[in-house]
Amino acid sequence: xxxxWIETFDKKHDFEKLNSDxxxxxxxxxxxxxxxxxxxxxxxxxxxxxxxxxxxIASKTTGHTTAKITSQHGLFYSYLxxxxxxxxxxxxxxxxxxxxxxxxxxxxxxxISCDFSYQNNFIYTTNSEDLQSIHDEVSAVQALNFPxxxxxxxxxxxxxxxxxxxxxxxxxxxxxxxxxxxDSIYDSCKIFTHTTVNDIRQNKNGYIGYTNNAKVNSKYVxxxxxxxxxxxxGFYFLKMYxxxxxxxxxxxxxxxxxxxxxxxxxxxxxxxTAQIDGKELLLIGxxxxxxxxxxxxxASYGILEKLAKTYYPNCNVLYRWNTRxxxxxxxxxxxxxxxxxxPNLYVGTGFQKWGMTSSNVAANIIVDMICGKENPYSFxxxxxxxxxxxxxxxxxxxxxxxxxxxxxxxxxxSHLKFDExxxxxxxxxxxxxxxxxxxxxxxxxIFAVKPVCTHLGCLLSWNDVDKTWDCPCHGSRxxxxxxxxxxxxIKNLQTYDIE
Numbered sequence: 422x423x424x425x426w427i428e429t430f431d432k433k434h435d436f437e438k439l440n441s442d443x444x445x446x447x448x449x450x451x452x453x454x455x456x457x458x459x460x461x462x463x464x465x466x467x468x469x470x471x472x473x474x475x476x477x478i479a480s481k482t483t484g485h486t487t488a489k490i491t492s493q494h495g496l497f498y499s500y501l502x503x504x505x506x507x508x509x510x511x512x513x514x515x516x517x518x519x520x521x522x523x524x525x526x527x528x529x530x531x532x533i534s535c536d537f538s539y540q541n542n543f544i545y546t547t548n549s550e551d552l553q554s555i556h557d558e559v560s561a562v563q564a565l566n567f568p569x570x571x572x573x574x575x576x577x578x579x580x581x582x583x584x585x586x587x588x589x590x591x592x593x594x595x596x597x598x599x600x601x602x603x604d605s606i607y608d609s610c611k612i613f614t615h616t617t618v619n620d621i622r623q624n625k626n627g628y629i630g631y632t633n634n635a636k637v638n639s640k641y642v643x644x645x646x647x648x649x650x651x652x653x654x655g656f657y658f659l660k661m662y663x664x665x666x667x668x669x670x671x672x673x674x675x676x677x678x679x680x681x682x683x684x685x686x687x688x689x690x691x692x693x694t695a696q697i698d699g700k701e702l703l704l705i706g707x708x709x710x711x712x713x714x715x716x717x718x719x720a721s722y723g724i725l726e727k728l729a730k731t732y733y734p735n736c737n738v739l740y741r742w743n744t745r746x747x748x749x750x751x752x753x754x755x756x757x758x759x760x761x762x763x764p765n766l767y768v769g770t771g772f773q774k775w776g777m778t779s780s781n782v783a784a785n786i787i788v789d790m791i792c793g794k795e796n797p798y799s800f801x802x803x804x805x806x807x808x809x810x811x812x813x814x815x816x817x818x819x820x821x822x823x824x825x826x827x828x829x830x831x832x833x834x835s836h837l838k839f840d841e842x843x844x845x846x847x848x849x850x851x852x853x854x855x856x857x858x859x860x861x862x863x864x865x866x867i868f869a870v871k872p873v874c875t876h877l878g879c880l881l882s883w884n885d886v887d888k889t890w891d892c893p894c895h896g897s898r899x900x901x902x903x904x905x906x907x908x909x910x911i912k913n914l915q916t917y918d919i920e
Contacts, residue, residue, distance in 0.1 A: 425670045425704070425740040427484045429697050430596045433604060436478070439613040439635045445471040447791070448630050448639040450618050453483040454595060455769050455780035456645030457602050461527070462788045464606040471637055472610065473630065475617040475646075479599040481907065482647055482776065485744035487668060487691055487706050489681050490524055490777045491542045491590040492517030496554055496685055499561035500752070509801060511565045513753075516798035518567075520781035521591055524598075533601030536696055537593040543575055545584035546685040555685055558585045576678025577692065578732040584682075592681060592693055595777070617911055621651060627765060641791055644759060644768040648747050648896065648909040650876075654760045655804075658877060658909065661755070661771050663713075663745045663896025667721045668706040670695065670740035673733040677701050690728065702739065705729055712745055713882050713893025721886050743887070745896055745907060746774040756783040756802035757790065767791075768804050847883040847890075847901060857917060858883070858890055860901035869917040870903040876910035890914065 447463055449456045452474035464470050492514055501510035528537050546555055555571065562569035562585070570586045603612065620631040627640035644650075649657045666689075682692040684707075691706035705728060708721045717723075722741050729736050749755060749771035756779075759768040767790065769783030782798065789796040837848045839859065847860035849872050858872030858881065872881040872890055879894035889906065890899040898907040903914030 423740045424484065424742045425668075425695070425697070425702075426486075426488065426594060426596045427480065428740070430594065430600065432600060434600075434607060436474075436612050436614040439473060439616040439632055439637070441634075442636045442638070443471060443611070444638040445469045445611070446639060447471070447641040447643065448473065448628070448637045449643045449645055450621075450630065451645030451647065452478040452612060452614070453481060453645060453647065453780070454479060454599050454776060455772075455783055456643065457599050458780050458784040459643050459645060459769075459787060460610050460612075461602045461606055462784055463791070464610040466788070466792070468791075470606075470610045471639070472612040473616045473618055473632065473637065474612070474614045475911075477614055478603060478612070479596050482744055482746065483595050483599060485668075485742050486595055486776060487693060487704060488595040488777060489542070489590070489592055489691075489693060489775075490521055491587065491681065491775070492521065492778060493542045493544060493585070493587040493590065494773070494775045495683065496544055496558045496585070497752070498565065499554075499557045502561050502564070504751070507564065510561070512798050512801045514562075514565055514567055516782045516801065517775075517778040519798075520778035520785075521589075523781050523785065524593075524777075525591070527602070528593075528598070531601055531605040533598060533605075535593045535595075535597035535601055537591060537598075539589055539591050540679060540681050540693070542587045542590035542681045542683075543572070543584040544683050544685050545575065545577070545581045547579070547581050548686075549582060551685045552582050555583045555585050562587075575682065576680055577682060578678075585685075590681065592695070593777075594695070618646075618650075619911060621766070623763065641765045642767070643787060644766070644770075646908055647745075647770065648907075649759070649768055649770060650909045650911050651759070652877070652909075654762045655768070657755065657768075657770065658895050661747050661749050662711060662894075663907075664709055664748050664774075665712045665716070665743060665745050665896075666706055666709045666774070667725060667743045668704060668741070669722060669725045669729065669738050670697070670702045670704050671729045671733065671736040671738050672700060673703050673729075673736045675733060677703055688724075690725075703729070703733070703736075711893070712896035712898070713891040715882065717885050745898070746776070747771045747896075748773050754779050754783065754802050755804035755806075756786050757799055757804040759804060761805055765791075770804075845888070846885055847888070849880075849883070852919070856880070857919070858914075860888065862901075867919060868901045868903075869919045870899070870901075871915040871917070873914075874910055875905065875912035875914065 446469040449472045630637040754771045759766040767787045772779040786796045858870040860868040874892040881890040897910035
């Protein structure tokens, strides 16, 4: 697998692991686009900031995004108006439009070369059954006094029936942007990589963040770790799940279109272009599913490659990558105070695949909260909100899935036999009455783990695309050796030696 953004930029700085205790004003846990944007704003304001990252900077969700900078988040505003009202929907739109402007201002101010370009963004359909939804969305957005158009002509290599178009949206190279932010604060902000925070505890002066080798004392803490690893009192595991999606970058050997595109309804496909090493590539994304549910190559990358070959028969697939996104149950990000019981602890999560603008929205809200300023958009995204859940079916499905994975799946016997596991594949078998996760590499070497998530104890499922163990409850992931890859889990799996 080749990762487009990660493999196509030059990193200027290497960062060390935190090995000794340190104190600061603000500790930021997570160095994706959200965490680094917070660090940028706060450092420029004169705060003493420490950033702790368990891997490399922007190497997870930020480094695996489509990198569209847009306030058009699907057919979303008709939903917002119906569910929350006009003023709420207008504030959501204004917050994300402001984020686009903020990102461009930072790029210009810091002279960041990150392939930023303005693009029109389209939510389109080729299905007559979805056409009314497009018209409804156009009407909804126009009711918010935002310039939105219904159009039938696009640059796509196939005909559409209609689309909702937003002008002056944008795209960029996300790692070039994030490392540009890092460069601008490199001398005044302390960043540590390969440093996992295991716990956060309150004391009389604020908080202590505990890593394997050191402690960080700070008055404020920002959880920018994608999915919060603290279970209580925030209880985010009860109101959020993760979804997986896949992307490919192809050399079509043809001149490509302008604009960014997304299908109106499932099956979802995303299109944009990118200039990479002097070549214009087409990026195609889609094949979404809840993390932890079964998926194979044909149902993921295979779908995207078949689509590419349909319109560009001679194209070459140069990059494949996938990502995970946190989805809140009411489809609104959680931004602000982590819990009413933990003052000065902040969170930004549930960006629902729109992290480029949401990260800037979140950073500005939290920076304003730390500075004691009123942010005009904070009420929209309140992380401690107790509003009635609008999507009751999704809540029910999440609770049922969690209960099933924590209890029932563990009790049900596994019908897979050890000899039935093929080379370069995995599955769960019964050994002496215990469930064991088995992976056989291409030479027959066996890797055995206890297939139970170290977050809340859900039974894991085998991912035959990435050769990982994935949690169907909250989206934690582990490689076949048991190493933890994605939050909210932070501990590795127990391993067995059965050879």
